[in-house]
Amino acid sequence: MNGRAEAPAAGTVLNALACGKGSAFAIDAYTTAEVTLADEPGVEGEIDGAPDADTRLIERCVELATDRHGDGQGGTVRTESEVPMASGLKSSSAAANATVLATLDALDVAEEIDREEACLLGVEAARDVGVTVTGAFDDASASMLGGVTVTDNDRDELLARESVDWDVLVYTPPEQAFSADADVERCKRIAPIAELVAELALDGRYGLAMTVNGFAFSAAMEFPTGPAVEALPDVAGVSLSGTGPSVVAVGDRKALQGVRERWDNRRGTTWLTTTQSRGARTR
Ligand SMILES: Nc1ncnc2c1ncn2[C@@H]1O[C@H](COP(=O)(O)OP(=O)(O)O)[C@@H](O)[C@H]1O
Numbered sequence: 001m002n003g004r005a006e007a008p009a010a011g012t013v014l015n016a017l018a019c020g021k022g023s024a025f026a027i028d029a030y031t032t033a034e035v036t037l038a039d040e041p042g043v044e045g046e047i048d049g050a051p052d053a054d055t056r057l058i059e060r061c062v063e064l065a066t067d068r069h070g071d072g073q074g075g076t077v078r079t080e081s082e083v084p085m086a087s088g089l090k091s092s093s094a095a096a097n098a099t100v101l102a103t104l105d106a107l108d109v110a111e112e113i114d115r116e117e118a119c120l121l122g123v124e125a126a127r128d129v130g131v132t133v134t135g136a137f138d139d140a141s142a143s144m145l146g147g148v149t150v151t152d153n154d155r156d157e158l159l160a161r162e163s164v165d166w167d168v169l170v171y172t173p174p175e176q177a178f179s180a181d182a183d184v185e186r187c188k189r190i191a192p193i194a195e196l197v198a199e200l201a202l203d204g205r206y207g208l209a210m211t212v213n214g215f216a217f218s219a220a221m222e223f224p225t226g227p228a229v230e231a232l233p234d235v236a237g238v239s240l241s242g243t244g245p246s247v248v249a250v251g252d253r254k255a256l257q258g259v260r261e262r263w264d265n266r267r268g269t270t271w272l273t274t275t276q277s278r279g280a281r282t283r
């Protein structure tokens with residue numbers, strides 16, 4: 001019983017750490033999971049190219065999926081990823097979604113299970129192993145469903161979802177920042193600004209929403225605002241992604257290419273990509 005699936009990474013419109021509401025958009029970079037089920041319980045996880053990384057998230061995803069939709073089988077799970085880990089680009093959501101879908105594929109029920117329900121299994125696994133603050137249903141839903149989503153993570157409620165077709169520039173500094181280490185109390189201080197960003201996002205004004213989000217959360221979590229200032233006013237929106245350190249910008253491709261030249265003077269990597277509206281899928 002083998003299953004295989006892929007799920008996209010995502011960038012931030014609104015970080016949910018301040019007021020519980022969040023918004024994210026899927027991008028064209030993927031994590032793939034391969035699951036082999038066995039009759040005995042116990043799950044062994046492996047992350048390609050990262051032998052020391054924490055495999056509990058993907059192991060818990062297999063356990064929850066076989067508990068709810070199979071007979072509690074164990075097995076092995078292996079992920080391969082184009083998404084830098086703990087960089088604000090939702091590597092955890094992509095890994096969880098790919099693993100849940102690959103497990104459902106191995107159980108031969110992937111087409112019967114609603115995608116939002118499958119996504120919530122990954123959110124539950126992330127809460128169980130402590131890699132998230134709010135559950136990150138914003139990031140998980142964007143990765144599972146594709147497009148841009150707005151969610152209430154306190155209620156695990158999808159408030160809005162739409163397909164979008166944006167060019168996206170990503171800047172990834174060489175450092176890592178794990179969500180579980182974020183200074184949540186400082187983020188909560190900017191809740192009134194986060195509420196404003198949620199209103200802008202629900203109004204479809206995603207570009208302005210993400211720019212306001214980026215300045216506010218960069219201040220709260222003490223990340224530099226230089227990349228955003230170098231991108232404005234040429235782009236439609238620019239923000240610190242998640243709990244950082246990556247920065248994402250959306251807008252006209254030519255303008256993004258100009259911003260890329262400026263960002264290339266910084267340490268780390270830049271890449272041009274697009275939004276992704278199909279979401280996760282079995283392979
Ligand atoms: N490819 C992967 N395979 C398995 N687990 C992963 C993978 N990528 C990320 N994770 C899990 O997600 C955690 C990082 O999550 P987080 O700090 O929220 O970063 P991000 O912003 O990239 O989602 C890792 O410690 C690991 O548990």
Ligand SMILES: O=C(O)C1=C[C@@H](OP(=O)(O)O)[C@@H](O)[C@H](O)C1
Pocket residue numbers: 012014015016017022023087088089090091092131132133134135136138139178179180241242243244
């Ligand atoms: O753990 C969490 O609850 C969250 C982590 C952040 O994302 P990253 O995991 O990308 O840092 C944030 O953007 C999201 O809204 C909520």
